[in-house]
Amino acid sequence: MKLVVDKVTYGLVPYGPGTGTRSLGIYFKETEGDFDYKAELDDKGNPLTEDPIAINAAGILGDILNKIKDNKLEQPWASFLLGREYVYFIGEDTAAPAYRKIIGTMLEVVAKMALDIQKKQFEGIDDEKKLAAVKKQLHAPMPVFVGEPKYYTGLDTFYENFNLVLLQLPLTSDAKFNQMAMVEVANHAFSVFVLKMNKDNFEEQKKVLKESYEDIGALSLPPTRVFIVDETGDDSIAEFALEKGYRINHTMNYSDKYQLSL
Numbered sequence: 001m002k003l004v005v006d007k008v009t010y011g012l013v014p015y016g017p018g019t020g021t022r023s024l025g026i027y028f029k030e031t032e033g034d035f036d037y038k039a040e041l042d043d044k045g046n047p048l049t050e051d052p053i054a055i056n057a058a059g060i061l062g063d064i065l066n067k068i069k070d071n072k073l074e075q076p077w078a079s080f081l082l083g084r085e086y087v088y089f090i091g092e093d094t095a096a097p098a099y100r101k102i103i104g105t106m107l108e109v110v111a112k113m114a115l116d117i118q119k120k121q122f123e124g125i126d127d128e129k130k131l132a133a134v135k136k137q138l139h140a141p142m143p144v145f146v147g148e149p150k151y152y153t154g155l156d157t158f159y160e161n162f163n164l165v166l167l168q169l170p171l172t173s174d175a176k177f178n179q180m181a182m183v184e185v186a187n188h189a190f191s192v193f194v195l196k197m198n199k200d201n202f203e204e205q206k207k208v209l210k211e212s213y214e215d216i217g218a219l220s221l222p223p224t225r226v227f228i229v230d231e232t233g234d235d236s237i238a239e240f241a242l243e244k245g246y247r248i249n250h251t252m253n254y255s256d257k258y259q260l261s262l
Contacts, residue, residue: 002035003028003099005060006091008067011259015229016166016192018086020142024076025260026064028091029242034057057105063094073214081114083139086164088260092147094179098160100151107143114141143261146262153181159184165191166262169213171205179218193221195246198231207239223247 006027037059039047058104079085094103145169185191223245230249241248
């Protein structure tokens with residue numbers, strides 16, 4: 001199996017702390033096959049590295065950059081590198097044991113790219129006051145993780161690679177999740193739990209929420225960091241959110257041309 005970049009889009013963030021802001025969305029999925037990336041070569045034709053993690057990280061980043069170019073999204077990517085906009089990395093399989101170090105290494109490369117680009121802003125500035133003002137504008141890139149609580153990453157501390165974590169909690173009768181992953185994410189300084197609810201399945205969703213999560217103390221975040229995404233705009237869901245103290249968002253109904261699909 002291998003992790004691939006499924007697509008890259010740009011649009012409005014439909015829910016969570018960044019609701020309504022613009023962002024790139026990079027979607028990942030796991031497929032059959034093995035990684036076949038090759039190492040970059042130096043001027044003499046020798047590989048720059050033999051580390052498979054570094055090779056695969058560079059390969060995935062290359063795929064992302066190609067899709068950004070194909071979709072003419074260079075400007076939003078530049079804004080991300082300048083620390084002005086978020087990028088949402090969507091898909092819990094990025095945290096799988098086979099891929100988490102690859103994605104972590106890729107994000108380290110992206111951070112270095114961002115630093116190199118931002119340093120160019122103060123090259124040649126001799127005035128100390130102007131230089132200080134420009135340096136104050138330096139900002140690390142802001143990646144966001146979006147996915148279900150499937151993987152506990154332990155000492156790899158994978159979720160700490162991201163500025164924000166949106167953990168989507170499954171609310172179906174056959175819901176499966178890793179409670180330790182939820183604990184790990186809850187320890188992240190900027191994380192939220194997301195509950196998607198709708199009128200047709202509301203009673204079942206409430207039951208799953210109570211029996212699978214609340215009764216075992218799995219919702220270890222303060223209520224204001226638990227987001228209900230109301231997919232139907234029903235008063236009963238608003239009443240429930242009001243009672244629990246959970247935050248509530250309404251689903252955006254714009255096309256994928258205008259909003260991210262999370």
